[in-house]
Amino acid sequence: DGAVNALEYATGTDPLVSDAHESQPQLISLEPLCYSLPRNPDAPEMVPVVEVSTVLDNWRPATAADILLKGDVQAVTFQVHPTATARFFRVRFLAPP
Secondary structure (H helix, E strand, C coil): CCCCHHHHHHHCCCCCCCCHHHHCCEEEEECCEEEEEECCCCCCCCEEEEEEECCCCCCEECCCCCEEEEECCCEEEEEECCCCCCCEEEEEEECCC
16 A cells, blocks of 8 residues: 555554555644644554655754644644744654664
8 A cells, every 4th residue: 555564553554454544644724734643552662753854855853843743642743833944744653773
């Protein structure tokens, strides 16, 4: 389905089933721009990280000036601040070293 296994594990979907849309951020609101991504409660070690870029290159970690990131066992929600300088955002889940 195009979703990498780590993302499937982090969001609680099955890599053997074509369900990539369930592993993608879901739009919550446009004003303010807010997205949510499900989390696998059985994978608390997978840490969500939001990265930003202005030209889809040179990704860097988002700051509080770019986004507001909230997370719990069930979902990760991020809200883009109206003053964000970045044009592009992506969410990655990182496993601990």
